[in-house]
Amino acid sequence: MKIASYEQEGVRRIGVVRGDSIVDTGFGGSMIELIARWDEVRPAFEKLDDNGALPLTNVRLVAPIARPGKIFAIGLNYADHIAESKMETPQRQVWFTKAQTSINGPFDPILIARNTVTADYEVELVAVIGKRGKHIAAEDAHEHVFGYCVGNDVTERMWQHAGPQWSLGKSFDTHAPIGPWITTADEADPHTLDLRCFVNGEQRQSSSTRHLVFDLWQQIEHLSAAMTLEPGDLIFTGTPGGVGAAMDPRQFLKPGDIVRCEIEGLGAIEGVMEAEA
Numbered sequence: 001m002k003i004a005s006y007e008q009e010g011v012r013r014i015g016v017v018r019g020d021s022i023v024d025t026g027f028g029g030s031m032i033e034l035i036a037r038w039d040e041v042r043p044a045f046e047k048l049d050d051n052g053a054l055p056l057t058n059v060r061l062v063a064p065i066a067r068p069g070k071i072f073a074i075g076l077n078y079a080d081h082i083a084e085s086k087m088e089t090p091q092r093q094v095w096f097t098k099a100q101t102s103i104n105g106p107f108d109p110i111l112i113a114r115n116t117v118t119a120d121y122e123v124e125l126v127a128v129i130g131k132r133g134k135h136i137a138a139e140d141a142h143e144h145v146f147g148y149c150v151g152n153d154v155t156e157r158m159w160q161h162a163g164p165q166w167s168l169g170k171s172f173d174t175h176a177p178i179g180p181w182i183t184t185a186d187e188a189d190p191h192t193l194d195l196r197c198f199v200n201g202e203q204r205q206s207s208s209t210r211h212l213v214f215d216l217w218q219q220i221e222h223l224s225a226a227m228t229l230e231p232g233d234l235i236f237t238g239t240p241g242g243v244g245a246a247m248d249p250r251q252f253l254k255p256g257d258i259v260r261c262e263i264e265g266l267g268a269i270e271g272v273m274e275a276e277a
Contacts, residue, residue, distance in 0.1 A: 001045065001046070001183075001186075002016065002017035002181045002182070002183050002187075003025075003031075003034070003147070003181055003182050004022060004180065005031055005062045005063065005064050005065070005066070005181075006022060006059040006060060006061050007059065007060045007062055008054070008059050008060075012062065013025075014031060014034060015059075016045060016048055017056070018050065018053065020055060020056055020057075021050070021053040021054060021055055021056065022054055022056055023049075023053045025044075025045055025048065030066070031064055031182075031232065032065060032068075032069070032232035035128065035129075035130050035146045036231040036232075038130060038146060060105075060107075061105065061106050061107060061180050061181070062105045062106075062108075062179075063103050063104060063105050063106070063177075063178055063179060064128075064149060064179055064181060064182045065103070065232050065234065066103065067103065068232050068233055068234045069230050069232055069233050070097070070227075070229075070230070070233040070234070071097060071099070071100065071102070071233070071234045071236070072095055072098075072223060072233070072234070072235055072236070073095070073096055073097070073098055073124070073170065073235070073236035073238075074093055074094060074214065074219055074235075074236065075094040075095070075096060075238070076089070076090050076213070076238075077093075077094075077212055077213045077214055077237065077239075078207060078211050078212065078213065078238055078239065078241060079211060079213065080211075080240055081238070081239055081241045081242075081246075082213075083241065084241045084243070084246035085246065090213075093214050093218070093222050095222075095223070096165070096170055097167045097170075097171070098153070098167070098175070098176050099167075101171075101173055102170070102171050102172060102173060102174065102175045102176035103176050103178065104174040104177040104178070105177065105179065106150070106177060106179025106180040106270070106271075107179075107271065108177065108271060109174070109271060109272050109274040110175065110177060110253075110271040110272070110273050111172070111173055111174045111175075111273075111274055111275070111276045112253065112254070113156060113173075114276050116156055116158055117158075117252055117254075118156060118158040118245070118252050119154060119155070119157075119252055119253040119273065120154070120155045120156075120157050120244045120245050120252060120253065121152055121154060121155075121197055121199065121243065121244065121259050121261070122152065122153035122154070122155060122197075122205075122239035122243060123150070123151075123152060123196065123197035123205050123239060123240075123261040123262075124150075124151045124195075124237055124238060124239050124261075125148060125150075125151070125190060125193060125195060125209055125216075125236075125263055126148065126149050126150065126151035126178055126235065126237070127145050127147075127148055127219075127220075127234070127235040127237060128145065128147050128148065128149065128182055128232065128233075128234060129144055129145065129146060129220075129230060129231060129233040129235070130144060130145055130146025130231055131143060131146075132144075132229065132231060133228065134227070134228045134229070136221055136224040136229070137221060138217040138220070138221040139217070141216065141217035141220035141221060144220060144224075144229060145185045145190075145216070145220075146182065146185060146231065147182040147183050147184040147185050147187075147188075148182070148183050148185065148188050148263075148266055149178050149179055149180075149182050149183065149266060150178065150180070150195075150267060150268060151176065151178045151234075151236050151261070151269075152176070152177045152178075152259060152261045153175075153176065153236050153239060154175035154177070155169055155170055156169045156170075156172050156175070157169065157245050159172075173276075176236075177261075177269050177271055178269070179267070179269050180267045180268065181267065183266050183267075187265070188265055190209055190215075191210060191212065191215055191216065192208070193208065193263050193264045193265065194206075194207070194208050194263070194264040195207060195208070195240070195261070195262070195263045196261070196262050196263075197242065197259065197262075198259070198260040198261075198262075199244075199253070199257055199259055200258055201258075204242045204243075204244070205239070205240050205241065205242035205243070206240070206242070209237070211240065212237065212238060214238075216235070219235060219237065255273055255274055255275045256272065256273065258270060258271070259271055259272075259273065
């Protein structure tokens with residue numbers, strides 16, 4: 001099932017996407033509340049008919065989760081990206097956070113911050129936690145995932161490499177576009193998905209989640225050893241090679257560039273780069 005957050009005439013709603021249409025669910029809470037109550041509400045969602053369905057072109061899709069409780073992202077998790085970064089394969093998982101305010105809609109403009117010229121793209125599979133848990137074993141991790149969406153871990157490289165901590169360079173406003181909806185976990189295998197990124201129609205990244213250094217279940221086990229994972233938390237699972245910073249010459253994003261990220265079976269997100277006012 002594909003579950004989306006959307007706006008119609010200024011009102012935010014939650015709908016089920018079917019083909020090129022969306023059906024309003026009538027759910028009155030937030031997406032995080034829906035995720036937490038999924039076992040309770042799922043039967044009603046599955047029985048929804050197409051009465052009142054709207055074309056997707058008639059609504060505005062927004063970020064599926066507006067304010068996740070936690071956003072974690074793993075670095076250096078594809079061999080080709082490690083090689084182009086001229087770094088060694090990490091023996092332990094490398095994690096950083098992205099701020100809640102970096103969340104952005106799937107088709108909204110992405111801001112290039114003032115006085116910077118090193119904005120970069122990173123297509124990533126994003127996992128959405130569905131079930132609360134601590135000390136989750138890898139073999140049980142799949143039980144804690146609600147679903148998946150496409151993400152772009154937009155990065156301000158100058159800030160990322162200004163110090164040993166990456167979180168500031170990863171947390172600029174609008175630098176975590178996600179969507180276009182959440183595909184529930186029963187419809188996707190997180191370890192067999194092709195993913196690609198295009199800039200102005202030129203393919204820059206192309207790989208598969210088969211090539212993750214640390215798979216999603218290992219990621220959940222590692223994170224949950226430190227903290228309780230809760231419904232609606234997001235995990236950015238890593239990006240493959242092909243980022244602009246590794247090109248020769250380097251190719252950073254500029255105003256007017258169109259960045260499209262797509263993942264097999266999950267859809268695509270696309271944003272136009274804009275200079276921050």
